[in-house]
Amino acid sequence: MSWLWPVDASAYADHVDLLLGGFTVLIVALSAPVFILMAVFAVKYRRGRVADRRHPVDNSVGLETSWALIPFILLLGFYVWATWLFVDLHRTPADALEIDVVAKQWMWKFQHPGGQREINTLHVPVGTPVTLRMASQDVIHSLFIPALRIKQDVVPGRYTTLSFTADRPGTWHLACAEFCGVDHSVMGGSFVTMTPDDYAAWLRTADTDATLAEAGAALFRSHGCSGCHGPSATVHAPPLEGLYGRPVPLEGGEVVTADAQYIRDSILLPRSQIAAGYPPIMPTFANQLGEEDVLRLVAYIQSLADARPEDRP
């Protein structure tokens, strides 16, 4: 029956299947009376056929209310279940393995924390929570992994995330689900789940010269970021050590959290969120840095989360 039911690679996927199965039972129960009664009535009360057709006036508030409310209440039970599962899907585990994803017409690029890069194939360990931080270089794409029953749009201009824990090793499909132009239907590849040991072995064989954060540090220097944000800077720019994950008061009086999105926006649209007490002098790097580079810079600044400005090298 492999052509009738999808394979699955996580407990979450089993849960979604169970939800769908239960819901199918409910909708069959709600619709079967309609189909059966229509057929029975069409035969029994066919024009010209003798039948007892005496009946009271065709109006019954009680009947109307019951067939409006009872199905609705039954549906509400499933609504709670499905919404709970959905909220659960959007909870990012604190200790998750973070992998960066950049989508562009028409390929998927993945960057592992150790700096290993791959295209159209994603390797992950089983039994470990994984969070994908996804960015798009051009149009909207959508990362779809049917075996996990999950997908998430990848929208230009913002990071979206997708968290999962696979628990069966194997090779599965990975696809783009949001129409993205000419080669949309071939923008896909493989999703490979491995035991943690195999994953570690694979990481070692994969070609890499620097971790993500190291690559980000190199960009930080080569693009002149360190000239203002570095220890010997003469301009008044906010220090980035210990910034990640902390609240940042803005010029307008708001306070935002310095998450990946904030750092990305500060690099590409620096005038939108000016940190309080600093002049708006940072230029945009939108024309110099692609989404992959920005993700490396984010990884670098993230790696400074526990550093203090005094610790500057």
Place this chain on the structure above:
Amino acid sequence: MSTTAEPPAETEEERVSYFRSGTSLRSWLLTTDHKRIAILYLLSITFFFFVGGLAAALVRADLMTPAPDLMTNEGYNRAFSLHGIIMVWFFLIPSIPNTFGNFLIPLMIGARDVAFPRLNLLSWYIYMAGGLFALATLVLGGVDTGWTFYTPLSSMYANGSVVLVATAVFVTGFSSILTGLNFIVTIHKLRCPGMTWGRLPLFIWSHYATSIILVLATPVLAITLALIAAERLFGLGVFNPALGGDPLLFQHLFWFYSHPAVYIMVLPALGVISELVAASARKPVFGYEFVAGSSIAIAVIGFLVWGHHMFVSGQSVYASAIFSFLSLVVAVPSGIKVYNWTATLWKGHIALDPPFLFAMGFIGLFVVGGLTGLVLTMLAVDVHVHDTYFVVAHFHYIMVGGTVSAFFGALHFWWPKITGRLYPLAWGRVAALLIFIGFNLTFFPQFLLGYMGMPRRYHVYPPEFQVLNVLSSSGAGVLGAAYLLPFVYLLWSLRNGAPAGPNPWGATGLEWTVASPPPEHNFAEIPEVTRPPYDYEIERHDA
């Protein structure tokens, strides 16, 4: 309903009908008679139905195998984009309202015409102008954005004639607005004496609800498309993240129109089915007030559920939970209609004629489409099946299984009224059955494909999906042939059908009190209504 060898001679009714009030082309192109305008629409939307159908045939043929066969990826994308754009805006939205609505609303409420007859004709010309833009797009190579025009693909990356096709949809939108406006005023102001709101046929109620959506939602689509055109032409940037805009704003604006647009497409069909069920069972519609009220409820709640198209777009989890709940709420009035139709059949006198068979086909497919819609409101399930063939199957069950079946049902029910001739009932039964079978064969496998994980708009697909795709494409062949069948015997009946007489079905409603085809100005004397709608049983006791 026997057919004679000799075509029946022209009847007296036909000689004085709207059909013969003028025979020149000019008398048709400059007419302000709502019935003639309805015929103009019928011809034009039939044309676009075949253009859109041809595109669908190309798509299904190419999907017989996993690899590209007939078309390049680019060509395939253009084919399904064209299919969607033509079918949604040039067939489905105008289908029932602009043909049967135009023809029947004045007749049903006892009026001589719609409130603004010249505006009505203008609305047809605007529709045709939009249609010409759409055909120009086709000639110039088409577009590859899908009918949804998602930004920034449509505004910055797509190669095709996006501005031209946006203009086509923009222009035809004004035709929708004017038609909706005309219907609302007509229903409010031109009801004949005694035709109270509580006596309106349910067809009128559903068209009233549809018109509200047409008038309020279509302008939002117009401005959204104008913004897309401005992005492409001047680099406006409101949907472009690189310029500080937001691509999701487009989705919010687009679905604010396009979700209610789904109800524009299906509400008139629901009205048709209420008429067909009551007339076939010769029984008043069960729970008239609830069926009428549910149309209005669907129109109103339909404005509040657009976010359910965006559960995986990055919209906040709370927003998704609220939109999911509201989408469940909108299912309640739809359910009320289906249960009431079933109860209407109870203890009726059911004639198994084509209108009834089409109505049953509609109810079956609409129920499947509606319930799979509920599957899609379940957030965790939607994450998996969103943008897959499951969604494709779901909305085809509603729009094609539902609306197109109702369109054919309406055609078979009111054909004798419109043309004055009867068609062979046996062929009508065959067509109804074939359409039902062909439809299910085409689209049911797509539910499975979707759950298996085949994304929509895929030209190339993994080989394990082939069995179901071949099933679906063969079904499409049956469906295509089944759609052609009625054109043969209906056109045949124009010359050879027996004269229908004013009321061949023994139905209630003012449209059945005038001759078939109706005279030019509908009613010699404005009628007065003294009885409730669908008073079939009273009639029987009188007899």
Place this chain on the structure above:
Amino acid sequence: MTESVSPYTDRRQRHAADMMGMYLFLGTEIMLFGGLFAAMALTRLQHPAEYVAHSRELHLWIGAWNTVILLTSSLFAALAVHAAREGAGRAAARWLGATAAFGLGFLALKATEYTLEFREGLLPVTGGDGALSEPVQRLFMHLYLVSTGLHAVHLTIGICVVTGLAWRLRRAESARAIPVEITGLYWHLIDVVWVFLYPVLYLAR
């Protein structure tokens, strides 16, 4: 062409239908501008500081004078409706003429404002965008141009209709009130749209 038959049984019915049709049309216009207002609201939400900064670059006082001019023209339109209801055709024509003249005044001032902005390099059109450096600034000025431009198009149509009506009524001893009332409604709508555009664009400081 077949002679079109009036669908109405009496004039009151026709009057009611015309008024209702116009109100519905105004409803569609509000929804049309509603899409633009949604885009402006979102831009303001996402870039509050920049939105305010760029709003400051607009010519507040020109906008204010235009608001006064348009509100006055609406008063004239209301007086024209009043005169038409009294059956005073010529008086209605005079008031309509004043309405159109003030409408033209608005357009003239608006054109001056566009010219100034063009010279300042603030207008996102070829040759006039020299001073637009920030993406959000460009976006703001685009929204400004599209929404005020769409408003100006509506106003131009309004001026044509009002002028035509005034010409028809110039020697009329009596007047059918309905066309004047309907035109007046449309004019008020144009006014109301501006009354919302002005604070959203100019006063967001």
